Amino acid sequence: MCLADAGIVRVTYFPGAVPEDEPSYAVSPGYSAPGAEIREYDEDGVHVVETSLLRIRIRTEEQKVDFYDVATDETLLTDEGGFGRESKDWTGDARVWIRKNLQETEHFFGLGDKPCALNLRGKYFSMWGADHYDFHEESDPLYKSIPFFLSLRERMAYGLLFDNTCRSYFDFGATDEKVLSFGSFGA
Numbered sequence: 001m002c003l004a005d006a007g008i009v010r011v012t013y014f015p016g017a018v019p020e021d022e023p024s025y026a027v028s029p030g031y032s033a034p035g036a037e038i039r040e041y042d043e044d045g046v047h048v049v050e051t052s053l054l055r056i057r058i059r060t061e062e063q064k065v066d067f068y069d070v071a072t073d074e075t076l077l078t079d080e081g082g083f084g085r086e087s088k089d090w091t092g093d094a095r096v097w098i099r100k101n102l103q104e105t106e107h108f109f110g111l112g113d114k115p116c117a118l119n120l121r122g123k124y125f126s127m128w129g130a131d132h133y134d135f136h137e138e139s140d141p142l143y144k145s146i147p148f149f150l151s152l153r154e155r156m157a158y159g160l161l162f163d164n165t166c167r168s169y170f171d172f173g174a175t176d177e178k179v180l181s182f183g184s185f186g187a
Contacts, residue, residue: 001058001065004033008049010163011065013083013096026163058085069156075103076158080179086158096164097183105153108172112146120149124174127165147182 002010012025023029039050047058054076055068064079081099088094108120118121126143147162149170162168166186173180 001049001056002033003036003038003049006036007053007087008033009054009056009067013085013098024163025165026161028096067158074156075101076156077101077160081121084183093185094183095183097181098162100180102173102178103153105163106180107152109152110146110149110151110159111170112148120170122173122177124169124171126167126169161173 001012002037004010009015016152036051041048043057045059045061047060048068049058053070055070055073057065057068058064059079060080062082064082067076068074070105078101079099080101084097084099087122106121108132109118109119111125111127114120114125125182127147129145145168147164147168147170150159151157156177162170162182162184164184164186168184171181172181175181
């Protein structure tokens, strides 16, 4: 986990050893994050990292990460199933996924050009740039993949970028109305 700013966190999941300074195609190579002042402490089975805006609770045994507004202690985003990875050594195929809890009044917007209603709640999207001739409402995938969305609900908001170049998906409660999941078919 890296804090780029008091309200910007980069969470990186790696099986095994964590490589140093893993590059991101979404961030300019010349960008230097300002960082943030943090306060760290431990609670029962939880490591807490606080900035002036966020409280990040890392459930160490479960390997789950939860985000809260530090001023109100209201939930922003919590892990439901956390991070998962499946690989097939004989083919080299891999799949990764993340499962988060959906808040009851949460609405989602983003992912670039999607020919559907603005609110993405209850929908499933594939992210893979493909030429889709004669597209229509609900066509998916389309020409570009922008794996970024905003979540809005009563006085709370967050944005999430899934920084992965493989074929990926976003499930905004289509499969399970209480779960936001996203992942990729490749690691």
